[in-house]
Amino acid sequence: MHGMISKPPEAVSQAGVAHSRVVLVLLVVMTGLAPISLYLLVPALPMLATTFGRDASVVQMTVSCYMVGIALSQLLLGPLSDRYGRRPVMLAGLSLAIVASFGCILAQSLPQLILARFLQALGGASGMVISRAIIRDLYPRERVGAMISLVIAVMMIAQMLSPLTGGLIEITLGWHAIFYVVTALSVAIAIAVTLALPETRRARAEGASFGSDVTVLLKSRAFIGYVLCQVLASQIIFAFAGGGPYIVEVQMGRSSAEYGAWFATTGFAYFVGNLFCVRFSPRHSLDKLIWFGLALQLVGSLLNFGWSLLGLNQVPSVLFGTQMLVMFANAAVMANSAAGAISVRPSAAGTASGAMGFLQMGLGALTSQLGAYLGGHYASTLPLTSAILMLSLACASTMIFLVPRGNAIVSEDMIRQAEEDEAGVM
Template identity: 35%
Template sequence: MPLRLLLILGALSAFGPLAIDFYLPAFPAMAHAFASDVEHVQLSLAVYFVGLAIGQLIYGPLADRFGRRPPLLVGVLLFALASLACALATSLEWLIVARFVQALGGCAGMVVTRAVVRDLCDPIASAKVFSQLMLVMGIAPILAPLAGGLLLGSLGWQSIFVCLALFAALCLLAVALWLPETLSREAAPAPLRGALGEYRRLLGDRPFIGHALTGGLSIAGMFAYIAGSPFVFIELYGVAPAHYGWLFGSNAAGFILAAQVNAWLVARHGPGHWLRRLVWFYLGCGLALLSLAMAQPPALWPLLLPLFGCIASLGVLLPNATACAMAGQGRHAGSASALLGSLQFAIAASAAALVGALHDGTAWPMAAVICGCGVLATLASRLTYRVERRARPS
């Protein structure tokens, strides 16, 4: 894939992480500005998650009917305008509504990026490209809060959303100038009235659903880690808030490294081969993490090694599960990408909520949810492999 196209797709993939992580340091300042508290400001994050889950289901059929470019251009423009609305918000209610609209625009990049990769690449090449795009998912959570903190200290919280709007404007220009239409026009466009039928077909596609669940349950472990690690690291084991970023960053570095190694591995055995094997490694690390958490060690370091293994293995599991799920979807790749993203995001958000619901003042809830995700992901992977093996001609 040409470098320029890869850079555009990487930028489009960054909408989600940037809009989530960029403004996290500004929560206290925003709470003060709106005469509220941090807990209520967090609603603007929750509503963004809801918008992502809903919006992806809308863009999928649009991308299959009208092509990849038109829905993407509309979505990026909507994200830019909603980001400006967030910067101009005079009340928390205004901000929450603007964040929901921002999510509806931002998820266009997530859906269309996967569809474009599927249009242009076979499963092995797709896995390589998705592995390269994992750089964005790994780097953005490290750099976004740092950049947000710098902007907050110098220009105020509104500047964060102005920067998101400028970023979206640059992406809009890049898409308009350099992103070609990748949907083949050889076949008739998919009618919008068939969208629900297409989603029903995909839900009945057992290999697709199996790979989607494997990836979704795997990434749910990361969401459980994101939800639980601030308490475990800072409050339970006394890690200084300034040092938390270094621990978080080291796990993200493992994720990035594994993703780049995966781009080399899939050329030898294909994404399905490594997906089936690395899911067992993820499960083993999850079991080790749960065992150690139940022992309640007096120091944090025993938990760090299996936790690092869990997060790093996602650099292999996520791109390969995506490539396997998208394989064979053809001109319905937009709908497949949308359902894939919505399923994975719904599972991951549920895992993060479960960590909070199980909170008992120990590391056990985080470890238990991560381990449970590993068990279910391994089961989904094994069942999917059996379905695919039975479907092969003898």
């Protein structure tokens, strides 16, 4: 099949797998399990505070500790999938998520629920990191960005509906029912992975280890540049999400429902941006799509900054209208820079994906707090739009100063192809 890489010894026919809709659906649900499980519970947080008789800030730990679990899962399970294979680590993570989901159902106190949620995220987030590694196993470098975009675009539809679904479940059946749904979803995914997902991990070179993988990655300017580009681009989302509610509800005096509706427009723009990458990736290189996204992202950030200076974005339509442009561009930057990062050393795609995901979630927790501070402690949008502009500039700087131009990046795909060509001549 055109465009496929050489087969790893453990895997079945990779050409058939890459074009299988079943596998693509699996990658979507694997990626979506952790974020869907997170957002399903959010509408029930006030009821949890009433049920356990605790302050809302304490109940919020069911969300914050869940995010910590996602971050640690990225860091731990990515390297493990490089060493032991994608399927066994994925199934181990799902098993932990299932057990932890039962723990959530049976929790008799809020600390027990918080611990169970942490373990649920630790196992359930395995799909977020491993799905990116599987995509890199199956596709050549220039196709990875498009496939990541496709998975994210489909997954986002379910993610955007999760808060509404969680609210309906809580109203009709109670908050425990949310965890029954999460448990059933985890079991269904585990069965599907067992039956339909082959092992895709590449054969590792003799002597390869976690230490050697990390050493090679850290010595690569391209890897560091791509990772920083992806992580900094994601911080734009966290900063705006953290400060947006305070700007709309406090500064602009609008309702929380109106804020939710406007915020959904940025999610829709991100969704369309991912579809754009799927459409144009076959005709344009990965780096060209990143540069296009960076330029558009910077234009949008400059516009919002300019509106703030002129005092013109004190209405949601202007603020979110321009932010939609930023989010459309952000999708192109994030998907393709992630593809570049996991393509520097394809046999260590899990390690690269895990490090990137850990930094993204870890810094995201801090950036969202910063965004909330900038949005809630000032009477203008200028502090928040200034921070987003600085993030956009920093994001572009990583590509300018760290990622080599043109054909300077030598990936394992190129090395492997050269070795195969040499062997053919001999």
